[in-house]
Amino acid sequence: MLRTHTCGELRLADVGKKVTLTGWVQRVRNKGGLIWVDLRDRYGVTQLIFEEGSTSDTLLEEAASLGREYVVQAEGDVIERASKNDKIPTGAIEIKTSSLRILNAAKVPPFIIEDETDGGEDLRMKYRYLDLRRNVVREKLLLRHKMMQETRKYMDSVGFMEVETPVLIKSTPEGARDFVVPSRIHPGEFYALPQSPQTFKQLLMVSGFDRYFQIVKCFRDEDLRADRQPEFTQIDCEMSFVEQEDILQTFEGMIKHLFSTVKGIELERIARMSYADAMKYYGNDKPDIRxxxxxxxxxxxxxxxxxxxxxxxxxxxxxxxxxxxxxxxxxxxxxxxxxxxxxxxxxxxxxxxxxxxxxxxxxxxxxxxxxxxxxxxxxxxxxxxxxxxxxxxxxxxxxxxxxxxxxxxxxxLNLRDKSVYKPLWILDFPLLEWDEETQRYHAMHHPFTSPKKEDMELLDTDPGKVRANAYDLVINGVEIGGGSIRIHDKNTQKLMFSRLGFSEEEAQKQFGFLMEAFEYGAPPHGGIAFGFDRLCAIFGGSDSIRDFIAFPKNNAGKDVMIDSPSSISDEQLKELSIGLINKNR
Amino acid sequence: MLRTHTCGELRLADVGKKVTLTGWVQRVRNKGGLIWVDLRDRYGVTQLIFEEGSTSDTLLEEAASLGREYVVQAEGDVIERASKNDKIPTGAIEIKTSSLRILNAAKVPPFIIEDETDGGEDLRMKYRYLDLRRNVVREKLLLRHKMMQETRKYMDSVGFMEVETPVLIKSTPEGARDFVVPSRIHPGEFYALPQSPQTFKQLLMVSGFDRYFQIVKCFRDEDLRADRQPEFTQIDCEMSFVEQEDILQTFEGMIKHLFSTVKGIELERIARMSYADAMKYYGNDKPDIRxxxxxxxxxxxxxxxxxxxxxxxxxxxxxxxxxxxxxxxxxxxxxxxxxxxxxxxxxxxxxxxxxxxxxxxxxxxxxxxxxxxxxxxxxxxxxxxxxxxxxxxxxxxxxxxxxxxxxxxxxxLNLRDKSVYKPLWILDFPLLEWDEETQRYHAMHHPFTSPKKEDMELLDTDPGKVRANAYDLVINGVEIGGGSIRIHDKNTQKLMFSRLGFSEEEAQKQFGFLMEAFEYGAPPHGGIAFGFDRLCAIFGGSDSIRDFIAFPKNNAGKDVMIDSPSSISDEQLKELSIGLINKNR
Incomplete structure (x- = not known):
């Protein structure tokens, strides 16, 4: 290592040690014969001191010449500070620097790299790698890191197997728009990127995997609104031989584990409310019950x-x-x-x-x-x-x-305190919702959701009244997760596709493999998926998911840092057997 | 839960308990008035017994009618077996069944679901969800699950931050072929799927993240050979303020941790060999030193x-x-x-x-x-x-x-024992290799690899002799990982691009953002990436990665289970502003 310690770890007990630190120059204060340099890395800030008399003139000049964000390696002795700074953990000491090496110079950054920055959104996105240097941004991603580790720890501890499902799958017209990937080897054919691993996780249940989870990237080619991303991350889960209550309890456990380990908050039992009550009393299927x-x-x-x-x-x-x-x-x-x-x-x-x-x-x-x-x-x-x-x-x-x-x-009236967390299960969602535009019923969750047995007879007489074995988890007015007990027999699934307006051929073409799988011994199963970006934002007390994503895209779906999407060569297009049309529309 | 216990947990100590089990019918043995049913789930097999006299005739008939792979729920009392089976953990007990419920019937599976199956590769791929039911296959994926958890545990414990890098990025002509994704919102423009998160992880070092890792899907549109997959998984890592030795030691630690926790094997210090010696003494840059x-x-x-x-x-x-x-x-x-x-x-x-x-x-x-x-x-x-x-x-x-x-x-001569593991670091790779076809030098690893300082002067006189700060990890003759200390200053990076035949414009267009980032204070850094699929296969004692992937593609890049890639609608093509050409070539 080019360092013996990080910039966050030296304390009074280390006084007298000879150390080597590396990091970025946060600030240089030059009082003539006395120069202080704040050296920053991921772990903290440590003060370097250069003093006329005890420091060579060359070294003093070097220190004075350091610019903001220079990367340096400094060697010296840990000494006790005369005036201590109790706002930072290293505030009791400083480094009496005996040598200094510039590892890399830095141009003046386009915005100030401090918690409060003068950089606008566009500039910060273009130079995202500099924005990520700011403590407030990095801490959000550290929170995300912790959330990921603790999620997996919990899921592993209750017997869930992490399985990676494929990213290159098949396009299905149901739901939102797919991103597609032209196949070079099979001209005229396309893969699609998954909107969720839904069918794969159900197949894993048919395989007897019993408990599956994955923290997984999903993709939706939607017209972007603020705070929607074309690629987003889900905690995706499925269980076999369960009823709704088992799922609620298992994932109540997960949420409690996360609040406990990541935020130090011990939650009470999560409240429950029917969809009907939520609409009646809050006008909303994701009420904020703070x-x-x-x-x-x-x-x-x-x-x-x-x-x-x-x-x-x-x-x-x-x-x-x-x-x-x-x-x-x-x-x-x-x-x-x-x-x-x-x-x-x-x-x-x-x-x-x-x-x-x-x-x-x-x-x-x-x-x-x-x-x-x-x-x-x-x-x-x-x-x-x-x-x-x-x-x-x-x-x-x-x-x-x-x-x-x-x-x-x-x-x-200040009733929405960001440090207060009130999760809520919403239950008994309608199975179907009427779509005025297409004049037909759509699946409110997705076509694999099972109707409540006691409502089955309404499917022919009053489809809008049929309730599903479906549930959402809402925290502070934000939908964090949702799932359902699935259909696990071919006949019900066929019936559902027909009620949703699929022709038998369409259903067969798109989901034939799933219905066939149901014929080879599919267990009763159900699951849930959580929006991981949003869960992190909620934990971070933020309304925006963007800062919880290392390299987000802007509202036009662009990564302005790397300039993507962008044109590709004619050669690439030719290899893929595709051509551009309406290029100048 | 529809069960009180799994099929793997009941023991002699549970005799007398009333239990409910769920699972798949593995086997029915009918001796007239006595029927045994082996009930299987992910956790094991438990024997159900139905006996004339103590069981109602209806129940006996039901039991006799069960087919292979039926999904059932059985209730009964745990009793001690007359003749115990010491080959399975539940072999001392059986369930005197008092009620039986068929949760789902099953057609006769297209191949036998046992460790030794009669199903050929193609059939097993088409019905992958049934193939995954076989213990030998599921165990491979359980191993993968464990490897993932232990990898993250180790990386977290030594201060690495898990950061998700984007999947929708930018196409670069260097290296293998990219999969591309047409943008609907930006007609004529494309995203590309990452071949690796290389530039993003380097930017994270510029951001001061210090230690990054990710278990991440990567994509390469190559002509497929046996045991290559268009999508594959990497353990991707990067560290700042390090020299080669730091990386070798950190990831030697990771490999040892995995062997210790997953296989119970305590490895000795990993041997090291120069590329030159490997070629001279083994004719190969990934020698099997067992x-x-x-x-x-x-x-x-x-x-x-x-x-x-x-x-x-x-x-x-x-x-x-x-x-x-x-x-x-x-x-x-x-x-x-x-x-x-x-x-x-x-x-x-x-x-x-x-x-x-x-x-x-x-x-x-x-x-x-x-x-x-x-x-x-x-x-x-x-x-x-x-x-x-x-x-x-x-x-x-x-x-x-x-x-x-x-x-x-x-x-x-039986010298390649699959239960013996001999990892090996290969060091001092050449920076460049001559390509006869294009008559120019290519980067042996990638254009971000730093040359050894002492060889820099050879860059003009004898480029093929320049060694890189690059290293591979080889286990038993299989390349498992590779990495390098990176270039971290703009001038060296520019020089490298020019030596690799990039024009200044090309370099700027493709990697301008990285070279610009290097001007804002980039720390010395380096990293490594491991082929996770192959690492799992090695741990599982297998030569093939395919069984360690839940839903692999075949040698033609097809998922024959879901039939992907496949055609998409004209409407989708039109929305994406692309058309098909040479469709019938």
Whole structure:
């Protein structure tokens, strides 16, 4: 090694040792005859000192000439610092430097490499390798490293086998768009990159592997939104001979293990909620339950009092914002405008302030008596000083809008503390959802999800009502994982494909191998997959996954650092038997 | 869980327990009023018993009707077996079955699911999910699972950070062919799948990550030979502030840890050999040193004695096969024919038998006296009873041929014991190798490998003589890993690209981001990558990597189970702005 110690490990007990350190120059302070250099590496910062008199003039000059981010090797004695810095673990010592070697010079970096940087997003992405030097960014990736190790430790300890499934697989039109890979050896044919190892993990269950997991890259060629990546990482798992309860308990164990080992947080039993309740009380299948503020439906109390907006609405529904009764007219107008933006699309907002004197002040005083409003307040569990916020309209639309409002109020009232974690299982998802565009039912999770036995008869009469053995794990309003008990017999799987509008040929062509596998002794099985990037972001207290990925792509799916995607040679195209069309569209 | 226990865990101490087991029917033996069923899962086999009198007739009939590979759930009492089977851990007990539930029926599998199967390669690949049910195959994947866990445990313990590098990267013409992925959002542009994360891991060193590792899928679009896969797995590693010795010691530690924890073998210090010595003494840069049989060069002793074949040869070189002096004329003819096959291409074989009476019998007695042959024998360290095998010709050709012969003799004489492991570091590889076809030098490892400082001046005068700071790890004649100390300054890297025939523009276009990164403070660094599939195969005592991959592709790069690659829709092609050409070539 070019060093005897890292820049993070020397302490008072090391005083007197002769050491060699290597690292990057973080800062040079030059007070004439006295120069301090902060030397940084992954492990910390150690101060080098060069003093006129005890240091040769050449060495002093060398030290003075060091630029930011120079890579150096310094040799010297560990001495006790006169004025200690208790903010860093090495703050009690410094290195009286006797020799210095520049291992590599550095140009002035395009942005400041400190926790607070002046570099904008684009610049930091282009020079991602410099951005990764910043402690705050590296720590996120260290967290990810720990999460990976602890995930595997837990999975291994409960008997799961890590199996790598292939990356070059087969394109299936179901679901999101595949990335494809032209085959050179088989002209005109293509591999596809997996959106998930779903069919492979089910086949591993048919193989009797019993418990499978993998931390695996998956790919989706979607139109990118903020915080979506074309390649992302999943913790992918499957178990045999299980019922839903076994999966919930096993992965509750995993989540608890991660919180305990990575964050030092001992979680209580994870709460559970049906999809129906989540929609009814939170307007959302991934409710943030760090705060209550549940929906209260007010149709009975609010309709037929002459207020046409409510009377004509399918649903009148409100939330009670505790302690927000002092909101000013201006604040309420801002809330209303926020709700009316096209992203939310509400027509308006009705509010009721629960005054401290027991009276009510509302935006609909014309239509409702104090008694009426008192009844609302009572039903919503409001007390004096609270603020009732009520929306109305078509049920599913208004629930979405109120859900957004609830989250905003949670934010405004500081009820969404990033250091508080409230995981939640959402259960009993619908099997199918109606798609207006294609005028047919789609699988809400995927076509391999099993319907609940007791709902099977509804499949012909009222397909939208059939519930699935499907579950999601939500943490603080973010969907972290989801899975289901799978179909494991050919006939049910065939039925499902037909209900989803597959012709028998299509089903056979795309999933024939899976249905055939089901005929050779497939065990009952189920599984779950977790979005690993998002799980890391949640653990890191961040809303964005990008900083938890070493080399992310931008919103246009580009890696601007290496300039990818990019053109390839005509020779390559020819070898692959493909040509470009519409190149200039 | 649908079971209380697995099929591998019940013992005599469990007698009297009421249990529920699930698994696959391995075998049914029906002796009229007495039926035994072997129930199998990943963990073992447990015997179910059904007896007339104590079992209802319905249950007896059900048991009798079970077919191979049916998936069942059985409930019953653990009882002591009358005749115990000490070959299996559960052999002391059986389950007196009180109820039976068929969870899934099974068609008769296309081949027998036992350690010895009647299924051919093609059939087993098509039904890979059934092949994976065989214990011998599943055990190989369990070994792989263990190798993965132990690799990460070791790397984590010595401070390496696991970082996922991107899969959608940029195509570079250097090296093997890339698989490419058309971008839909950027028409006419392509991502490429990584052949290795080489540049990314070097950038992570520039980022100060200090120690990086990853067990990662890599991709090469090569013409497939037996036992090559288009996608394969590497243990990929990089370290900063190191010299070659640090890397050798760190990864010697990893290999020892794996042998110790996975195989229970405590390895001695790993031997080291220069590339030059490996070529000189074994004709091969990956010698199998489980046995000695080194090359002895005989030019001085064998030339100018009138034997024209030797006289006109650049090199006369032989091996001494200990104890093979009794080889018959027929055996020697077979060896000669084996050497003359086009795969080896030797012109002939000269042998000398060291007879027990101290005389020599050779195929060139006409040209060489007993004294001559005695001198050969002495130089080759031969004793009575040994066999000398001598080849001649152009030096590099004859070394290759003799290397093949050495390995064959090692095989024939049982010197290549699969339970013996002799790892070996090969050091001081040449930096460049001359390519006859393109008439230029190629990087022997890759263009990022640093030349040895003391050889730098040869770069202009005798480039082929420049040695690199490069090393390979070889186990039992198989290359398992390789790496180098990298170039870390822009000027050397530029020089290297120019020596490799890159124009300045090409170098800039393909690797500009790396050379730019080197200007912002790149530390000295180096690394290594191990072929994980092959490492697993070596640990499993197998020559073939295919069984250590859950879902391998065949020699034509096809996954015959899922039928991939395959055609995609015109709509998909159109979205990707590509068209097919030469489809019917």
């Amino acid at each position: 705060f209550d503020m549940r929906f209260t439906e007010l149709n009975e109390l609010a309709q037929n009092r002459g207020f046409n907006v409510f009377d004509s609405a399918e649903l009148v529904v409100g939330i009670c914002a505790k302690g927000a009764g002092e909101y000013t007219r201006k604040q309420l107008d801002e809330l209303t405008n926020w709700l009316k933006r096209p992203q939310i699309g509400a027509k308006g907002l009705v509010y009721v302030k629960c005054n401290t004197d027991g009276t009510f002040k509302s935006s609909v005083d014309k239509f409702y008596s104090q008694q009426d409003l008192g009844a609302w307040a009572e039903k919503m569990g409001a007390q004096t000083g609270d603020l009732l916020l009520v929306l109305s309209g078509e049920a599913s639309t208004v629930r979405k809008q109120l859900s957004e409002l609830r989250l905003k109020m949670g934010e405004d | 046995f000695d049989m080194r090359f002895t060069e005989l030019n001085e002793l064998a030339q100018n004695r009138g034997f024209n074949v030797f006289d006109s040869a650049e090199l006369v070189v032989g091996i001494c096969a200990k104890g093979a002096g009794e080889y018959t004329r027929k055996q020697l003819d077979e060896l000669t024919n084996w050497l003359k096959r086009p795969q080896i291409g030797a012109k002939g074989l000269v042998y000398v038998k060291c007879n027990t009476d101290g005389t020599f019998k050779s195929s060139v007695d006409k040209f060489y006296s007993q004294q001559d042959l005695g001198a050969w024998a002495e130089k080759m360290g031969a004793q009575t009873g040994d066999l000398l095998l001598v080849l001649s010709g152009e030096a590099s050709t004859v070394r290759k041929q003799l290397s093949e012969l050495r390995l064959k003799m090692g095989e024939d």
